[in-house]
Amino acid sequence: VKRVTTFSLQEMKLRNEKIAMLTAYDYSMATILDDAGVDVLLVGDSASNVMAGHETTLPITLDQMIYHASSVVRAVKRALVIVDLPFGSYQGNSKEALNSAIRIMKESGAHGVKLEGGVEIVESVQRIITAGIPVVGHLGLTPQSIYKFGTYTVRAKEQAEAEKLKSDAKALEEAGCCAVVIEKIPAALGKEVSESLNIPTIGIGAGPDCDGQVLVVNDMLGLTKGFTPRFLRQYLNLYGQIKGAAEGYVSDVKSRSFPNEKEQY
């Protein structure tokens, strides 16, 4: 199979083919998603929430991100694998940002990194790209800044924040980012940003005109109990199906119907 590269993403934007991205954190799921033809697997710091059960993305460490990333990389034959730099591993220090990105590339075998923020982190972005490491930007609702925002609601509804997002997106493109994720912003702004950039935008809750879409895989599979934001399309109800399966197992063990004559040596 032909591998997806950052160059392929650019080509997809040019030929107007939408980019399909999902998060992945482990080998089994990444195998399925790669076999399904998902173009980009994002080892998101949402692992902090969906894998580790933290309330925010802030606690996850660089070592933990590398563990998830290397599991995903071992599964993948086609998809491009991008890994989030976790909170505290890049902000405010471009040397540290570069070291963190290098650790991810060397220790996991991933193909690129993603950082949250605009002009504030552009020096770090440039430094990482100078080292030959592809960088994806992330603007709009950036969950590592949740304590600054105070809520997970839609960003950039006001003119000032929308203007800042547009100039941040331009700055990230000029710094050499290969794509930019835009999260939870009005669809009209998602369209405007996507049309104004040469690099692809990947939206999550940013409308249909982004060059690609991304969802947290646990959310789109209905594994995350009680999480139903408007932007989320649930393709399965795995919470219910897995719960049903586990209940069936418990009942079979209790009733002695498992294992049966054929399920033993």
Ligand code: KIV
């Ligand atoms: O960590 C994550 O899952 C993400 C996506 C939602 C873009 O950053």
Ligand code: NA
């Ligand atoms: Na993330």
